[in-house]
Amino acid sequence: MRAYQLAAAGLIGLVLSGCSTVQENPNTVGGAAIGAVAGGVIGQLAGHNAASTAIGAAVGGLIGGSIGNALDQADRQRARDAEMQALEYGNPGAPVSWRGDSGNYGTIVPGPAYARGGSPKCREFTHTIYVNGQPQTARGTACRNPDGTWSPIAG
Numbered sequence: 001m002r003a004y005q006l007a008a009a010g011l012i013g014l015v016l017s018g019c020s021t022v023q024e025n026p027n028t029v030g031g032a033a034i035g036a037v038a039g040g041v042i043g044q045l046a047g048h049n050a051a052s053t054a055i056g057a058a059v060g061g062l063i064g065g066s067i068g069n070a071l072d073q074a075d076r077q078r079a080r081d082a083e084m085q086a087l088e089y090g091n092p093g094a095p096v097s098w099r100g101d102s103g104n105y106g107t108i109v110p111g112p113a114y115a116r117g118g119s120p121k122c123r124e125f126t127h128t129i130y131v132n133g134q135p136q137t138a139r140g141t142a143c144r145n146p147d148g149t150w151s152p153i154a155g
Helices: 002-019 026-047 050-063 073-089
Strands: 096-099 105-110 114-116 119-131 134-144 150-152
Touching: 073 096, 073 105, 073 119, 073 134, 073 150
Parallel strands: none
Antiparallel strands: 096 105, 105 119, 114 119, 119 134, 134 150
16 A cells, blocks of 8 residues: 555655656656655655645655755644645635744735535645745645545645
């Protein structure tokens, strides 16, 4: 089962790296895929379920590009927490911010909720991360699952 979840995290990462707007060069795409796999592994270790793996992969894919190496584990966790807060409770267009002890910080701006496929609540969002004052922006879409967790969807 664990191998299946890691493979799923890798596939999610590849999908997200194709949707990400931070694809400035091939290294960014590879970084996004690596970030997604690492995020999926961290999510699995933290939550011990498929939803945690998917969330970790989503965030890892978004922040795993050219800026992923500049964020430590605490920054990544703050970014994930803020992203989940924005998706679940954020007002459309209102930024949800996070700040790491390292000086890195970011904002997530959720869009309005809408129904898509079988999910009654999906949201597009923008996540801007500042490393050394330089912004990197990624866009994504996630849908709420019946159990209350959020999953990324292909762009």
